[in-house]
Amino acid sequence: MNDIYRYDASVDGPSASAHRAGKNSVSRRRRKMLLAAAAAPALSVPAIGFSQSSPPSPSIGDRPAAASPENVSGRERGQNITVVIGGSTGVGISYLPLIVMVHNKLLEKHAALLGIRVRAQWQRFPRAAAMYDALVSGQLDFASGGVSQLLASWDKTRTSVKVKGVGALVSMPIYLVTSNPSVKTIADFTAKDRIAVPEVRTSIQAVTLAMAAEQSFGKGQVSKLDPYTVALGHPQAMKALLDGNTDIDAHFSAAPLMYEEMAAPGIHKVLDSYTVLGGPHTYNAVWTSTQFHDANPKVFAAFVAALREAHGQIQVDPAGAAALWKQTEGVNDMSAAQIERIIRDPEIEWTMTPRKFMTFASFMNEIGLLSTKPDNWQDFFFADVNGLPGD
Structure with a gap:
């Protein structure tokens, strides 16, 4: 599914290989529409x-x-x-x-x-x-x-x-994605990272992240990643992640935005909710x-x-x-x-x-x-x- 949002370079410009370069490949018109909504x-x-x-x-x-x-x-x-x-x-x-x-x-x-x-x-x-x-x-x-x-x-x-x-x-499924190349699993997140979710603690993304934290860090560690989470709507979170101009370097997203994010240079998946929940x-x-x-x-x-x-x-x-x-x-x-x-x-x-x-x-x-x-x-x-x- 990573190719769902493969862009035509003639429309969005050439891709760059640097970590934060080329993150404006998502069209401005699309971002304005989502933010307005x-x-x-x-x-x-x-x-x-x-x-x-x-x-x-x-x-x-x-x-x-x-x-x-x-x-x-x-x-x-x-x-x-x-x-x-x-x-x-x-x-x-x-x-x-x-x-x-x-x-x-x-x-x-x-x-x-x-x-x-x-x-x-x-x-x-x-x-x-x-x-x-x-x-x-x-x-x-x-x-x-x-x-x-x-x-x-x-x-x-x-x-x-x-x-x-x-x-x-x-x-x-919902995917947790990041622009931080050092983060391969949720255990790699540090106080320097900020993870955008629609609602802290109560959204399906936040609850799934808490489940994953308990699975990764052990019983009683459901709040381990809470200090790194930020409440932000999906359109704003995607813009922040792809622009790279804020502290937001991770987004627990949903379709179709998560596919769009993963198609951008330097963005990769850290977590899949189907894995956390044990199935669909x-x-x-x-x-x-x-x-x-x-x-x-x-x-x-x-x-x-x-x-x-x-x-x-x-x-x-x-x-x-x-x-x-x-x-x-x-x-x-x-x-x-x-x-x-x-x-x-x-x-x-x-x-x-x-x-x-x-x-x-x-x-x-x-x-x-x-x-x-x-x-x-x-x-x-x-x-x-x-x-x-x-x-």
Whole structure:
């Protein structure tokens, strides 16, 4: 997969062999687009598309309060129900099933089959905390992000809105990469290094790094690398790593950025999450509250059916999914063929089936990130997907 982001020298300039030379091979246009997506205030994007030129829909703050169980029948009989789907960062190919769902109006399709009319909107959140607040306050209907976010949300709301998982979005590895030639394993990191992760301690990257630290340094050493970690969004972290003008010399990234980083001169992989977890694991998932689930049974059923169909479309037509992602995300420095190769990568599985959730949950409980240890993965997923062969 290292050749996925192999660049044409006529576009990005000649490569250099020095450690920090040539790190500007990622196009400025691509960086500006990613940084703008991460830094901008959260905006609802119309269901008709995700192009950068599309006018924004009203902010979720303008939405009416979520329906309570006693008035749900009125909402589901209502006209053009707006269903807001949130993504933590929303940047990356792991959100492809939701992009396919919204762009191809699959939720609208399955809702119509159940006799209701809905309109899906996509909402990007730069930080996980803001998305969590929007979900529990009823300003957001579905949230999506990393495994650890779902688990933490389930744990925090067990006595209130009771967040549970709806389904996985994708199983894919995440790579820890660095520009420091002296770092071959995580044991080689020193106080001079800075490792960028989306959220310190709580993100899936941070939790995986803690797992790796315990495996490398021994029991009780989960925090060994914490002093070297810095909370930074993926686009900013990639820019810092490739520019080489900051202290950031490592990034625990995700597709497609991790492939782009590894294609740059002087960048190499230090850690693969599949090795740490002992096999494929879910990277991103989608969840909602039991309050919303119970109050909106038809909307929820339509969402599950739409998500299942979105996964099917990606599996059947990866070329079409690649073209859609390129268009809607405004990606100009990757070809559709390069994106398709990522989608087809044997390491990546587009599935709703939860993978390695209990491994994450048990570890997070051991280190104090979860106050409750679930008995099985079905404890934090709705019964609608409990028949899947998850773990």
